[in-house]
Amino acid sequence: LFCSVVVGISARVLNTTSPADPALLSPRQYQHTDPDSGTQLDCDKCPAGTHVSLHCSLTAVRECSRCPEGTFTRGENGLQKCHPCRSPCPGGFVEKATCKPTQDRVCTCPTNSFLSGAGGTECKPHSLCPPGTRVRRRGSETDDVVCKPCTKGTFSDSSSLKCRTHTICHAQGLLTSGTRETDNVCRPLSTSSAKPFTTTPLPGPAKAVLLQEPSSATPPSALSGPVHEGQRPSS
Template identity: 35%
Template sequence: MNMFLLKIVLSIAAIVSMNFELCVWACARAEYEIEGECCPMCAPGNHVYWHCTVDTSTTCVPCLDSTFTDKPNGLMKCFPCSVCNAVKGLRERKACTYTADIICEPQEGFYCIDQNKHSCTSAVKHSKCSPGQYIKQPGTPYGDTICANCSDGTYSNGTLLACQPHTKCDLMGLTEIKAGMTSADAECQKSTSVALIVGLVLLIPAIITLCIVLYCILKRKNVIRNTFTNVRSKLLYKIISNSILTFKY
């Protein structure tokens, strides 16, 4: 029993000793460990050029163009700046600097579906509402379009922010030729009055009759004119013939 207790005490002592060593040798928050030594970190926008030694501190240099570091570090080179990929529906919102990566946002008509810190990494197009639906909530850079169905007696082609009531043809003095649906308005046309139809039915035969009468009158006149011309020609011929005979004798 005593041996068992002794083992437990020794184990606890070993653990405490290890934790003490770790606490003693752990680097400070603004330091990094390299080959058992704690060196001061470089500031954001810089990277390590030479590690520290017993006699010298860390030598830091600024990041190159299109690279960055956004926090104190012990890196030998800076991170490359990201790119806003247009194929993924992205565009640049804030350019990359030596101390911060580029910030991307969705293109117009797109919304973000994947994000890293404050930058969007992938976006897709807003959904389009179908005919018979209206846009309940337009899409935003970080949310899709929300659609809702039109109720009876209203319609939308899918691009409206609210469903519109069907046109009442009879109230406009028109005739409905196609009933309205949730996806389209009613179709109207001008009404044809009964009086106009009756008038046309009576007028057309009258016009035809008048044309026939006029044709007959004109034809009769032509016959009389031709007859008169023939008689006159015969009389004239006879007078001329008699005159010639009289002159001879």
């Protein structure tokens, strides 16, 4: 009983198919022709990060080996050799993903720059939207910034993600109308129309009255009083 079970499993794993009927091939299998018998076999693929080191046969399943350093395979495969990784990133680029058995090396442009040039051979900084425009679409690793003019009633006087609304002049009145690049300029407030600034004194203690002292130059007669007729001042 045990032997019959093993034979049954082997028959399913190593099932042969006709070349005229490829639809029966599983996506997790690849076809291989056995060199000894000439039979076409459906072999199981090897997992990502490995490759087929020995194909399946009528009596054995396939064998897998890990990808050597500097090579990779992304998914299940029937490859006899792994793919070589890309060369180290050139100057001006940064390594986004390292080379390892399950993935290739990925080089990209630094932050705030994008891939440009013929065949994407250089990195250029993202453009700055000029005055009068705003950012419509931010830049990415592969595309530059896309700008869009400010709509009526708005402006931008420097590189900006969005446009600002023109200032509304109320009491002052409008001196100069704004544009897509400049804001409205309002008239300055008139000094004649401004109310005088007054203050009301706060109640407080009464101020002391300053009495003037008599002058030392006052004549003596004024101090001794009037002199009566016929009377002389005593000596």
